Amino acid sequence: MNDELAIGVDIGGTKVAAGLVDAEGVILHRTRRDTPDRSSSPRVVEDTITDAVNELLAWADGEGREVEAVGIGAAGFVGADRGTVVFAPHLSWRDEPLRDSLGGRIGRPITVDNDANAAAWAESRFGAARDESHVVMITLGTGIGGALIIENELRRGQFGIAGEFGHMQVVPDGIRCECGNRGCWEQYASGNALVREARGLMTARSPVAQDLLARVHGDPSRLAGPLVTEAAREGDPTARELLAEIGHWLGVGIAGLAAAFDPGIFVIGGGVSAAGELLIEPARESYRRRLPGRGYRPEARIVEAALGPDAGLIGAADLARGGT
Ligand SMILES: [Zn+2]
Numbered sequence: 270m271n272d273e274l275a276i277g278v279d280i281g282g283t284k285v286a287a288g289l290v291d292a293e294g295v296i297l298h299r300t301r302r303d304t305p306d307r308s309s310s311p312r313v314v315e316d317t318i319t320d321a322v323n324e325l326l327a328w329a330d331g332e333g334r335e336v337e338a339v340g341i342g343a344a345g346f347v348g349a350d351r352g353t354v355v356f357a358p359h360l361s362w363r364d365e366p367l368r369d370s371l372g373g374r375i376g377r378p379i380t381v382d383n384d385a386n387a388a389a390w391a392e393s394r395f396g397a398a399r400d401e402s403h404v405v406m407i408t409l410g411t412g413i414g415g416a417l418i419i420e421n422e423l424r425r426g427q428f429g430i431a432g433e434f435g436h437m438q439v440v441p442d443g444i445r446c447e448c449g450n451r452g453c454w455e456q457y458a459s460g461n462a463l464v465r466e467a468r469g470l471m472t473a474r475s476p477v478a479q480d481l482l483a484r485v486h487g488d489p490s491r492l493a494g495p496l497v498t499e500a501a502r503e504g505d506p507t508a509r510e511l512l513a514e515i516g517h518w519l520g521v522g523i524a525g526l527a528a529a530f531d532p533g534i535f536v537i538g539g540g541v542s543a544a545g546e547l548l549i550e551p552a553r554e555s556y557r558r559r560l561p562g563r564g565y566r567p568e569a570r571i572v573e574a575a576l577g578p579d580a581g582l583i584g585a586a587d588l589a590r591g592g593t
Contacts, residue, residue, distance in 0.1 A: 273337040276325050276377075277586030278318055279384060280304065280343040282359040287321040288579075289329055289336070290586035294395035296579060298328050304359060311365050319374045338378045340589030341367065342387030342581040344414075349429035351380050380589045384408075384581045385432060386423050388574070389416035391584030392536045396575035403532040406574075407434060407523070408539035413455040417530060423588075435459065439522055457518035460494040460541045467497050467511055480505040498544045512544050516551030520571075523552060524559035527569055538574030545573055 274297065278287045281304060288299035302321050305313045322339055329336050345357030352368030354360075368379045382390075389398075389406035398404040404418040413435030417424045425431055435455035436448050443452025456462055470478040471489040480500055485491040500508035523535055537549060553571050557563060576583060 273335045274329055275586040275589045276322055276336055276339045277387070277582040277584070277589070278321065278339065278341045279387070279581035279585060280314075280318070280341065280357075280360070281384070281581075282344065285317055285321060286578075286582050287318075287325055288582045288586070289325050289334075290583055292590070294391065294583050294587060296583065298325060299582075300324050307359060307361060309361060311360075311362055311370070314360055314362070315367075315370055315374070318371060322375055336377060338380070338589035338591075339371075339375055340387070340585035340587070341371075341379065341381045342384040342585035343367075343381065344384045346430045347381050347383045347386075347425075349425055349427065351382060351425075351429075354381060355429070378589065380585075382423075382585060382588055383414075383416070383425075383430075383432070384585075385414035385416040386425065387582075387584035387588060388538055388576075388580035389418055389536070389584065390423060390588055391576050391580040392538065392574055393418050393421070394587055395583065396580065397536045397572050398534050401533045403530070404534055404536060405523075405526055405530055405532040405569075406432075406536045406538060407519075407526075409459055409519070409537060409541035410539040411461045412459050413522075414539070419530070434522065434526065437522065437525065439518065439525070454518070454522040458515050458522060460539075462518070463494050463497055463511060463515050463541065464492055466514065467492055467508075470507065470511075477507045481508060494541055495543070498541075498547070501544065501547050509547060512547045513551040515541070516548040517555045519548065520552035520555030520557075521559055523556045523571060524561065527556070528561045532569050534569055535571045536574050537571065538576075538580060542573050549573060 274289045285302045288296040302317050346355040354362045354365045354367050385408045392398045393404050402421045406416040408414040415432040415434040436453045438452045439454045440452035444456040446453040468489045497508045
């Protein structure tokens with residue numbers, strides 16, 4: 270067995286998480302840095318990554334372990350060359366040749382991938398989809414990201430940006446989206462949608478929003494998604510209904526994806542997936558009602574991701590070892 274380690278780096282909107290990962294997907298040691306803000310130069314972001322990687326290399330060295338490669342997962346569009354970040358919403362990167370910029374400083378082979386691709390890879394190798402060969406990953410955060418694995422291989426698309434499921438239109442002439450269109454899926458089935466709907470009830474002074482209002486001391490602007498999940502877990506019927514509504518739209522989009530890709534499993538990850546069955550059971554119900562050819566075709570499973578926030582880091586590391 271290969272006992273060399275790989276380093277995975279997950280660059281998110283608020284933090285850069287990095288870890289030493291073994292061939293079984295186990296994180297042996299980890300570190301983190303704050304993500305430099307959007308106005309920082311690409312060089313500052315590279316310094317942050319290099320600093321975290323060097324800390325892990327020194328730790329591995331102290332343990333007498335070799336590190337064979339470094340994988341980076343970043344939110345945004347990553348070119349099909351797996352070396353260039355075309356666009357990253359949280360950072361100043363525009364057509365940033367990240368692999369080449371970092372290569373000279375880190376001294377290990379480097380691969381770059383989209384963060385949802387990295388998470389999907391981790392779930393398919395070590396997590397919720399480990400027995401499946403056709404996997405659709407859906408990451409529910411502020412928006413919706415995704416990734417596609419067909420016959421055990423990530424499918425990145427001609428230009429490297431396949432899997433941006435959040436901007437499929439599910440409602441004609443629906444809610445305006447920051448992408449410029451209307452009715453995008455992520456306007457109905459994301460963390461932002463959950464918060465928007467909850468705030469709508471609160472500002473309308475709806476009596477059903479009393480529990481939620483009390484949790485933010487009467488100030489709707491203080492509401493965040495995890496608070497709705499917490500209220501739902503503690504039995505607030507309105508919070509449950511809000512999550513069920515998000516779940517309903519989740520299932521509508523999944524039925525469309527099933528028609529296109531025919532996977533064996535949908536893995537639901539990202540922060541909103543922490544709501545678990547409160548979200549996923551309503552998604553299964555609307556998926557079954559909307560599935561094209563329902564009753565005449567096998568149904569894919571819809572499950573919560575197993576690796577939580579570590580999936581991006583673990584997947585980036587494993588992809589750097591030569592995963593495809
Ligand atoms: Zn959109």
